[in-house]
Amino acid sequence: DVKVTQSSRYLVKRTGEKVFLECVQDMDHENMFWYRQDPGLGLRLIYFSYDVKMKEKGDIPEGYSVSREKKERFSLILESASTNQTSMYLCASTPRGGAGNSPLHFGNGTRLTVT
Amino acid sequence: AQSVTQLGSHVSVSEGALVLLRCNYSSSVPPYLFWYVQYPNQGLQLLLKYTSAATLVKGINGFEAEFKKSETSFHLTKPSAHMSDAAEYFCAVTRGGGYQKVTFGTGTKLQVIP
Numbered sequence: 001d002v003k004v005t006q007s008s009r010y011l012v013k014r015t016g017e018k019v020f021l022e023c024v025q026d027m028d029h030e031n032m033f034w035y036r037q038d039p040g041l042g043l044r045l046i047y048f049s050y051d052v053k054m055k056e057k058g059d060i061p062e063g064y065s066v067s068r069e070k071k072e073r074f075s076l077i078l079e080s081a082s083t084n085q086t087s088m089y090l091c092a093s094t095p096r097g098g099a100g101n102s103p104l105h106f107g108n109g110t111r112l113t114v115t
Numbered sequence: 116a117q118s119v120t121q122l123g124s125h126v127s128v129s130e131g132a133l134v135l136l137r138c139n140y141s142s143s144v145p146p147y148l149f150w151y152v153q154y155p156n157q158g159l160q161l162l163l164k165y166t167s168a169a170t171l172v173k174g175i176n177g178f179e180a181e182f183k184k185s186e187t188s189f190h191l192t193k194p195s196a197h198m199s200d201a202a203e204y205f206c207a208v209t210r211g212g213g214y215q216k217v218t219f220g221t222g223t224k225l226q227v228i229p
């Protein structure tokens with residue numbers, strides 16, 4: 001089974017801090033994604049990456065950046081955390097071939113609180 | 116553009132009753148459609164997916180969904196609800212052919228009453 005591991009289940013950070021959310025997958029998937037989940041809004045795509053060092057903006061990239069230096073690892077960076085970034089963050093991966101051909105495999109999420 | 120509408124943010128059913136969760140989509144090209152389930156404190160996992168092979172799709176845990184092009188719907192059903200079905204369910208749509216963007220609905224929380 002594909003395993004997608006997010007390094008933290010819960011994080012509490014202060015406004016203005018730089019925050020790193022880490023995600024590792026063990027199935028050699030080319031595509032990796034970061035989503036944000038908020039009640040009543042579903043999942044919204046922040047960024048995705050289809051290869052090492054490659055990235056594409058999703059629907060809500062403002063205030064976020066990403067890094068993919070190794071195929072198995074995809075990091076989400078909040079350059080200066082703000083309270084409106086308090087949310088659940090979900091990482092996902094799929095193999096090459098598109099998200100239509102293969103379902104997303106999700107990690108268990110990181111619940112970030114910014115105070 | 117593609118979009119997904121899930122009717123009802125909360126649905127309650129009695130244990131043993133029919134489960135019906137509604138999903139309508141819009142897509143300018145033939146879509147790929149998914150249902151995912153999220154149990155408390157977990158990520159999402161795939162229940163089932165439609166990729167044009169058959170209009171009635173069977174998934175895990177006794178769930179199934181029927182693709183109806185004329186109604187642009189992909190409703191999720193289960194004949195008899197179990198307590199363990201209590202979770203949040205998300206409908207999602209994407210275009211095929213290597214396209215990466217998956218659009219999710221806003222989710223429906225299913226409560227199962229004993």
